[in-house]
Amino acid sequence: MTPDRRTVLGGLAATLAAPRIAGAATVKDATGRDLPIPAKVTRVFPAGPPAAILLYTLAPDLLLGWPRANRAEECAYLLPDICKRPEVGRITGRGNTANLESVLALKPDLILDVGTVNETYKSLAVRTQEQTGIPYALLNGEFLYMSDCYEKLGALIGRYTEGLDFSDYCFRTLDVITNRIAGVTAAQRPRVYYARGPRGLTTGLGGSINVETIELLGHNVAGGTSGGLANVSLEQVLLWNPDVIVTIDRQFAETVRGDPAWTGVKAVKDGRVHLSPKMPFGWVDFPPSVNRLIGLWWLGKILYPELFREDLRELTRGFYDKFYHVKPTDAQIDQVLAGRG
Amino acid sequence: MDATRRSALPGFAIALGVLIAGLLVAFTVGRYPVGLGDLFHVLMAKLAGTQAHVPANVESVILQVRGPRVLAAVMVGAALTVAGTAFQGLFRNPLVSPDILGASSGAALGAVIGIFFSLGVVFIQAFAFVGGLIAVAAVYMVGSAVRSRDPILVLVLTGIVIGALLGAGVGLVKYLADPYNQLPAMTFWLLGSLSSTTVADLVPLFGPVAIGTAVLIALRWRMNVMSLPEEEARSLGVATGPLRIVIVAAATLVTSASVATAGIVGWVGLVVPHMARALVGPDFARLLPASAILGGGFLLLIDTLARTVAPVEVPLGILTAVIGTPFFIWLLASVSKTWS
Numbered sequence: 265m266t267p268d269r270r271t272v273l274g275g276l277a278a279t280l281a282a283p284r285i286a287g288a289a290t291v292k293d294a295t296g297r298d299l300p301i302p303a304k305v306t307r308v309f310p311a312g313p314p315a316a317i318l319l320y321t322l323a324p325d326l327l328l329g330w331p332r333a334n335r336a337e338e339c340a341y342l343l344p345d346i347c348k349r350p351e352v353g354r355i356t357g358r359g360n361t362a363n364l365e366s367v368l369a370l371k372p373d374l375i376l377d378v379g380t381v382n383e384t385y386k387s388l389a390v391r392t393q394e395q396t397g398i399p400y401a402l403l404n405g406e407f408l409y410m411s412d413c414y415e416k417l418g419a420l421i422g423r424y425t426e427g428l429d430f431s432d433y434c435f436r437t438l439d440v441i442t443n444r445i446a447g448v449t450a451a452q453r454p455r456v457y458y459a460r461g462p463r464g465l466t467t468g469l470g471g472s473i474n475v476e477t478i479e480l481l482g483h484n485v486a487g488g489t490s491g492g493l494a495n496v497s498l499e500q501v502l503l504w505n506p507d508v509i510v511t512i513d514r515q516f517a518e519t520v521r522g523d524p525a526w527t528g529v530k531a532v533k534d535g536r537v538h539l540s541p542k543m544p545f546g547w548v549d550f551p552p553s554v555n556r557l558i559g560l561w562w563l564g565k566i567l568y569p570e571l572f573r574e575d576l577r578e579l580t581r582g583f584y585d586k587f588y589h590v591k592p593t594d595a596q597i598d599q600v601l602a603g604r605g
Numbered sequence: 606m607d608a609t610r611r612s613a614l615p616g617f618a619i620a621l622g623v624l625i626a627g628l629l630v631a632f633t634v635g636r637y638p639v640g641l642g643d644l645f646h647v648l649m650a651k652l653a654g655t656q657a658h659v660p661a662n663v664e665s666v667i668l669q670v671r672g673p674r675v676l677a678a679v680m681v682g683a684a685l686t687v688a689g690t691a692f693q694g695l696f697r698n699p700l701v702s703p704d705i706l707g708a709s710s711g712a713a714l715g716a717v718i719g720i721f722f723s724l725g726v727v728f729i730q731a732f733a734f735v736g737g738l739i740a741v742a743a744v745y746m747v748g749s750a751v752r753s754r755d756p757i758l759v760l761v762l763t764g765i766v767i768g769a770l771l772g773a774g775v776g777l778v779k780y781l782a783d784p785y786n787q788l789p790a791m792t793f794w795l796l797g798s799l800s801s802t803t804v805a806d807l808v809p810l811f812g813p814v815a816i817g818t819a820v821l822i823a824l825r826w827r828m829n830v831m832s833l834p835e836e837e838a839r840s841l842g843v844a845t846g847p848l849r850i851v852i853v854a855a856a857t858l859v860t861s862a863s864v865a866t867a868g869i870v871g872w873v874g875l876v877v878p879h880m881a882r883a884l885v886g887p888d889f890a891r892l893l894p895a896s897a898i899l900g901g902g903f904l905l906l907i908d909t910l911a912r913t914v915a916p917v918e919v920p921l922g923i924l925t926a927v928i929g930t931p932f933f934i935w936l937l938a939s940v941s942k943t944w945s
Contacts, residue, residue: 313785332783341920461790462726469917487914493789494917497800498670499637502662512786515725525669525803528662550785 276435291419293401294381302373302399305421309398311355311377313551314405318413320346321554321587322430323421328352328370331362338544340596343495343589347544351604364396372398374420378413378553379405380473407476409534410554411435433586436558441560444571445481454567456482457506457531458548464509464516464526466495474549474574477556478510498525505530508566509537512549513602539603544588558583562601571572576601616884620895624902625678631675631909636916637666669804677802677810678908679901681867682877684814684859686900689874690881690892691821691856695849696757696831702875703860706853709871710771711740712864712888717778717791726801728811729794730865734821737861740771745853756849757835796920797868799908810866817859821893824852824856828889870904870921872929879936 268325290298294574308326310316319327324343329352339347352370353362355377367375375396377389381404393400401420403413411431418427445453458475460466468474470487478484485504488495509531511517526532540559545560561579564572577597584592592600616830632644647667651656657664688703696705704710715736719729741764748756748763764827775795782788821828830843831852838845863870880903881896907928911919 460786461801463803465801466789466793489916491917493793495793495798495800495920496917497636497674497912498913499635500667502666502670502918503637525665528665552785 273365291401291416293389293416294404295386295402297390298400299399301419301420301422305373307370307372307374308421309352309355309370309372309375311375311400312379313354314553315376315378315403316533317545317551317553317555318377318403322414322417322426323423324589326421328372334544341584341588341590341592341600355388365394368396368398374398375400376417376420377402381405405552407480407552407556408438410557411438430587434554437557437560441481441564444564445568448568448571450483453481453483454507455485455504456508456510456567457485457501457504457529459509459511459516459520460493460513462513462515464511464513464520465498465501466493466541468549469494473552476552476561477548477563482508482559482567501526502528507531507534507536508531510540510548510563510566511537511548512540512542516530517603536566541600541603543600543604554587557587613885613888613895616881617891617895617898620881620883620899624898626904627902627905627909628675628679631678632667632671634909634913635666636913637662637670639663639666639671643667647688661713673804674802674912675798675805675905676807677799677866677880678905678910680807680810680814681799681870682864682873682907683897683901683903684818684863685870685874685904686877686881686896687818687821687893688856688860688863690878690889690896691828691852692874693878694828694889695852695856696761697832697834698761699879700875701761701847702871703856704768704871704874705739705761705767706744706857707771708737708857708860709864709869710768710775711743712737713795713869714740714774714778716773716794716865716868717775717782720787720790720794721778721782723787730806734809734813734861734865737864738857741853741857741861743767745850755835766870793866793920795918795922797870797922797925798911798918798920799867800912800918801867806866810862813858813862817855817857817862818897820851821854821859824848824855825889825893828852828893832887832889867921870925872922872925872933873900873904873907876929876933876936879933883936 265467290300292298305326307328308319309328310319310331313331316327316330324346327346327349329350331352331354333351334342334347355362355367355375369406375392375398376576377385377400380383381402389400389402403416411434413425414431414434418424433590456478458468460479467486468484469489469491470484471490472492474493475484479487485506507530517537520526520532520537531537540546541562545551545555548556558580559570561574565576580597580600581592584590622837626944633639633641643663644667647657647664651668680884685703690702692701692705693699712733715732716729719732744760744764744767747767748760751759779788782791827843827848830838830841831848835845856898877900879897881892881899884899885891885895907924908921911921911924
């Protein structure tokens with residue numbers, strides 16, 4: 265399911281070297297259609313959260329609105345006027361909350377969808393474009409295709425150079441991080457349990473999009489069974505005895521250390537339970553978009569402290585500046601890193 | 606009477622056998638290996654107040670993880686079955702389950718609202734519990750306000766209608782929920798599971814279940830009368846109206862507490878009362894205790910399956926349906942005569 269890392273990165277390197285889609289009149293999206301590049305793009309409708317985030321990072325001014333209204337805490341880490349843009353619902357994913365008539369009323373020049381590529385979403389893209397007459401681009405949202413996404417999006421919205429710049433940044437980041445752990449054998453990888461829910465007993469199975477970043481750097485203890493999210497029993501966690509626990513649930517992170525039932529787990533004994541930052545968007549799990557790129561550094565430092573010696577605060581500052589167009593204060597960065605918000 | 610009483614003994618023996626076998630199996634199997642000897646040592650040490658000489662993880666599995674879960678499974682199974690038995694008698698209908706008056710739908714709405722607002726586990730459980738109570742109270746009030754010759758039928762129909770409305774409410778909350786985080790949590794909750802049961806969950810479960818079950822068992826003789834047609838019951842001097850309220854309240858209390866702990870676990874309250882009836886007959890004096898014992902054992906065995914067959918938990922609601930459906934069909938075909 266996940267493409268082989270080397271193939272993808274190698275493929276990207278080839279495209280980086282070759283003359284690319286500049287000057288071309290069309291962009292091939294994940295449905296395999298050649299989408300004509302619109303003459304002028306000033307308004308883009310994001311079909312779901314990953315698309316909204318990707319578009320916000322590259323061209324915040326084009327974003328018509330958000331699938332869900334952002335909370336005030338989140339707006340502290342985004343451009344205030346863009347963050348306050350209205351809730352427009354989603355077209356794809358579970359539950360269509362956007363009404364196609366209101367989508368049309370917003371007069372978008374392009375509908376952008378980033379995420380899973382399968383027959384369901386391909387047909388949704390083709391059908392929505394036929395129905396609305398608005399170009400509907402579906403881009404592959406898999407983590408390792410991020411560079412490709414930026415390049416295609418840049419071309420589609422007429423910001424080719426900026427798109428390439430983001431594309432190169434993602435490519436280089438992935439390249440640096442994957443090279444750094446290239447010498448770590450599969451057996452040496454820390455065994456990670458990903459805990460969700462207030463009791464920490466929901467986890468992501470092998471190949472699940474929820475553990476894409478964790479599986480890129482560590483060994484997912486629940487990876488033996490493939491699937492999506494699932495509940496497990498604490499007995500099973502004790503049996504897995506993970507070296508590290510990564511969680512997105514603050515309540516769980518705070519209570520697990522004092523919970524007698526969890527004291528037998530190695531990660532808890534060693535104090536290696538880590539609460540993922542989530543402001544303005546999650547660092548390890550959702551939404552499944554570029555927001556997880558900074559999470560790779562965070563995970564890298566947690567799993568391989570001796571290999572990742574960078575100052576996470578500086579990396580955070582740089583990432584937030586480039587992708588979220590804000591300059592967070594030291595206090596804000598501390599807040600983010602503490603997983604608050 | 607003596608003859609029938611004696612014939613109930615084998616039935617009780619079977620029910621108890623299921624429960625005891627369930628307890629033995631449940632304590633000794635699981636994802637984490639625990640031997641029978643370890644179990645014995647830990648329990649003896651616990652009773653004697655000393656330190657058991659077993660690995661800390663084994664002790665923690667027995668006392669903190671598996672133990673509470675086993676007890677919760679028994680209580681929830683017993684509670685749902687007793688409530689189902691009481692309702693089947695009260696409504697004189699073999700197809701009635703404990704959620705007929707909207708207890709599960711109300712609890713479901715309470716829980717998904719709690720998840721929607723990202724509340725802690727305790728609040729989600731409290732919302733579910735209160736949601737169940739409010740739903741049944743609403744059904745009862747609406748049902749009683751409608752004047753009819755057949756109050757029971759009106760009550761059941763009101764329960765179905767309000768249950769459907771609450772179901773729509775659950776749908777709405779799921780629709781509005783965050784699809785990445787809240788929606789999976791809601792889905793898991795609605796499928797039912799005991800996987801996250803802790804020692805702290807046992808008290809809020811045990812209190813209501815013990816009270817409700819005690820009330821129902823205390824009313825066992827009158828419940829026999831209640832399962833007669835309304836006029837006959839009244840002519841025997843039973844105040845059917847007030848008694849009905851007490852039975853509904855007690856059954857709702859145990860159902861709501863169970864659902865708040867385990868999520869929606871269907872089928873148990875519908876199917877196990879029939880098994881119990883097949884074992885000890887329709888007399889509530891014997892049927893209620895037998896239901897409690899058999900229901901506890903039944904859900905315990907199912908939950909043991911749920912937590913052992915795969916590294917991942919199998920939702921209880923799915924297992925009870927898969928096991929309950931064929932069993933129910935078999936029951937319909939073979940022992941329907943106990944209802945005639």
